[in-house]
Amino acid sequence: MDHGTLARYAACPFQAWAVETGFVEHHSAAAQAGREVHRVIAEAMRRYVELGLPPAQALEAEIINARPDVQHKAVDGLRRAARAIDRFLTSIHPDDILAYRGGSGPRSGRMSRHVLPATPDRPGVLAASEVDLLYAGASAGEVHEIDFKSGRRVWTATDVSQAFQFRTHCWLLFGRFPRLELHHVRVWNTRANVLTPAVSFSRRDAISAGALVKSAALRREMALAEFGRTCDGAEADGPVGADRRRGDDFYWPELEKCAQCPACLKCLAALAPAKDFAAEPERYLRDTAAMKAALAARMAILRAAVRARDQDLVFGDLAFGVEKPTPRPNPAADFYKPVAAGK
Ligand code: SF4
Known part of the structure; x- marks a missing residue:
């Protein structure tokens, strides 16, 4: 190891x-x-x-x-x-x-x-x-x-x-x-x-x-026992057996760590965060750090898609890309509301 x-x-x-x-x-x-x-x-x-x-x-x-x-x-x-x-x-x-x-x-x-x-x-x-x-x-x-x-x-x-x-x-x-x-x-x-x-x-x-x-x-042994010694049985959105009630044993969010995490899009701290700030303020804050990392990773995927297609993503009244109708040019792809046809 x-x-x-x-x-x-x-x-x-x-x-x-x-x-x-x-x-x-x-x-x-x-x-x-x-x-x-x-x-x-x-x-x-x-x-x-x-x-x-x-x-x-x-x-x-x-x-x-x-x-x-x-x-x-x-x-x-x-x-x-x-x-x-x-x-x-x-x-x-x-x-x-x-x-x-x-x-x-x-x-x-x-x-x-x-x-x-x-x-x-x-x-x-x-x-x-x-x-x-x-x-x-x-x-x-x-x-x-x-x-x-x-x-x-x-x-x-x-x-x-x-x-x-x-x-x-x-x-x-x-x-x-x-x-x-x-x-x-x-x-x-x-x-x-x-x-x-x-x-x-x-x-x-x-x-x-x-x-x-x-x-x-020892923590590795616990994780392998919890999630499996291989990922073969894991589902696309998470390993079988991942139990949010035991989250503190396996998910330890911190701002810098989560920002670099290759697993943030599969992380239960990000995908099923604590819901009640008053009941669990620290976990709420830490889970939000993991969510922030997951959001950044999702934005990176959307930006890569826009670059690869050389075209914005436009679905009805929601769009993402660089063609945002704005007086100031904004080279970074982001969300925008497309101008309706004929307006
Ligand atoms: S995003 Fe989740 S899996 Fe990744 S470091 Fe943070 S808590 Fe751990």
């Missing part, structure tokens, strides 16, 4: 279930471009560590091999940081590089650890992740992790300290290196070429991180 899936269960179980089982599609060009950037940096590290070649060569050569549909995005995501990454990597002796993405044998960046024991119904559950770069610290009990991110978000130290990803890495690394005392993490935003300060995790942090990972894995 990779950390990204577990992080989703820790954030909103229904969203996580919908993505994991394929109940909703979740593809993004930005994520694919990010994978290309990681592939290029991983190849540069491999050539440096295994062949002693300068990372700069691979950074330049490999970006050309990025998938053509996202190549320009990948170039934008790496261009500013390429030289700095080259200088940074060559400042570390290859023998001090402990693990990296795509590395093999003891230098593999992949890590896993048992999070749930086997039951009669299923085998034990492993939590897994992969570090981008891990290198030796000043003492035998310290390691440094660099995580490359090519998106638009520029991370802060607080973001790093709170991220499910790095708390999971902390727990996995303390499992992998029994004598580890400190795990230092920095996030390198390659698009802006900005590196966060180091955030340090101790063995004590690893204990609480382990509890967090376990609680996400």
Whole structure:
């Protein structure tokens, strides 16, 4: 079970279930471009560590091999940081590089650890992740992790300290290196070429991180039991067994989270929201955040339909598109009342 899936269960179980089982599609060009950037940096590290070649060569050569549909995005995501990454990597002796993405044998960046024991119904559950770069610290009990991110978000130290990803890495690394005392993490935003300060995790942090990972894995078990281990039996508008009375166990609306949610059009918080503000003010507010996300997703579908047809949607006295009769041009498609014929 990779950390990204577990992080989703820790954030909103229904969203996580919908993505994991394929109940909703979740593809993004930005994520694919990010994978290309990681592939290029991983190849540069491999050539440096295994062949002693300068990372700069691979950074330049490999970006050309990025998938053509996202190549320009990948170039934008790496261009500013390429030289700095080259200088940074060559400042570390290859023998001090402990693990990296795509590395093999003891230098593999992949890590896993048992999070749930086997039951009669299923085998034990492993939590897994992969570090981008891990290198030796000043003492035998310290390691440094660099995580490359090519998106638009520029991370802060607080973001790093709170991220499910790095708390999971902390727990996995303390499992992998029994004598580890400190795990230092920095996030390198390659698009802006900005590196966060180091955030340090101790063995004590690893204990609480382990509890967090376990609680996400248990929440996943609950969601799979509630909605099904696959989405095969799910109906178009929701999984069989989704019970609004148990909504608080599986639907956790928050403004930012819902706005990015690929499952918002199937979410019961959005589709069957709390009705009475006085009785349930918090749930009313949170459900409205999910509804706002669902409305934005529906508007995006309507705008895409107008673009694809190159024609407004007009049904009787209700229309949607860009042909709104208005003295001020409005390029964003929206609702309008069509002018009746003959007027
Ligand atoms: S819209 Fe919000 S509450 Fe609903 S599934 Fe998505 S993140 Fe969860």
